[in-house]
Amino acid sequence: MKKLLWSLVFSAILVSCSPSAAPPVLTEVSTPGYHPGRVVWYTLASPNPEVAKNFYESVFGWTTTPYGDNNRELWVFQKDQKPVALMARYKSDNNSGEWIGSISAEDVEQASSEAKSLGATILAKPVAVANQGMISYVQDPQGAHFSLIRMAGGDPEPNLASLDSFLGMELWSNDTEQSQKFYTDILDYEIEMRQEGDVDYTVFKKNNLNCLGMLQNPVENVRSHWLPYIRVADVNAALAKAREHGATVLLEPSFDIRNGSVAIILDPTGAPLALQVYNP
Amino acid sequence: MKKRIISLLLILGLSLFLPACANMHVTGGVGLNFSGGPYGMRVTPSVNVGMYGGGYRW
Incomplete structure (x- = not known):
């Protein structure tokens, strides 16, 4: 009886200490090696997923697969069965969304701490996320959101996007x-x-490696923000579809x-993005 | 008998308590609040084309 009880205790410890089931998202796009400084992942923070x-x-x-509690909090976007981005339900003060680029950092905790000391707001402290890695969410001193x-x-190989x-991402900065x-x-x-x-x-x-681009924000009365670029085959066709939807x-x-x-x-939830034909 | 009950309660307690030891979360941003997108939902801004060059060479 004693042996049985201890077996149960041991099993409980093993089960309890294993990470919860999580989408194998980033493990599917990962390759050996790191490219610090580059944007290696994209998440749409959306109040209206x-x-x-x-x-x-x-x-x-894209196709969309739900994950998370009750399948209502986290989604994986895929193109041709390959993950391209995540979407997470965020509450937002102005009911609009934003794409958040994840920048590869050698030491997320150190970089987050440095960002804070330079005036950034840490929206989410560094935390280990199952199947993804160590992540923090940051608002830079001018209000632009990014992740480390x-x-x-x-990291994914720094190849030309399909x-x-x-x-990639570009910072439209007011200063x-x-x-x-800062960066x-x-x-x-x-x-x-x-x-x-x-x-x-x-x-x-x-x-x-070219990691990020930046220019003076060309829109008046709008805070600094990151703009993601999506590669399209035909910008006019993509724009017509976007407008239609x-x-x-x-x-x-x-x-x-x-x-x-x-x-x-701006997508229908207010998140800015650029459509670009890019054939180097 | 008392010992067995205590042991079973201990097992149940550990099962509930120990997930914390993994220190892992399934999602990255769920439940977070943020100020929202830079443009909000009501404005119709326009880009000053003289200040925009079309993105860089990726």
Whole structure:
């Protein structure tokens, strides 16, 4: 009887100490090795996931799989059965959403602490998330949201994005000088200044890889924010679909801007994103 | 008999208490509050095209 009881105790410890079932999301995109400084994952913080789900499925052909409690809190977006992003239900003060890029960090706790000391707000302290890794959520001193991550199985290879997935993220900053100092201090970037047309453009680089872009926010009275770019085959077709499914168009394709290869929209929940034809 | 009951209660207690030792969470952002998207839902902003170059070379 005693042996049986101790077996039960041992089993209870084993079961209890195992991580809960969680979506094998990032383990599917991980590869050996890390690329610190790059945006390696994307999460849509959405106050209205049902509307967002319909939009991204219709415009980009993504499929959506629910996870989490009661299947109502967390969703995985997939394209051609490969995970491209997560969507999480967030409560928001203005009932609108935002894409949050996860930047690969060698030490999430240290980088988060450094960010806080430089005036950032830590929305979620570093925590180990099952099947994903160590993650924190941060609001930079100008209000832009981002995440720091150390993926459990390594970062995705820094290859060119496939169609209907993310190319990268760009910071639209109201104070580029302050933003440059902030992100360089916490993630140890090298800076390269460029001219994109008439626009001063900052590229954050690390280990000879382009990691992030930044320009002066071209929209008045809007706080600093990150803008994700999704690679599309035909920007006009993608824009027509987006409009049909409730997007607000911020910038129509124009020959003056990259030969009409870029459009900028707000999805139906208010999250900004860019559609770009990109064929290097 | 008393010993057995105590042991069973101990097992049940451990089963409830020990998930915390894994220190793992299933989701990353669920339940968080944030101020919301930069544009909100009611404004119709426009991009100053003279200040935008079309993104960088990825």
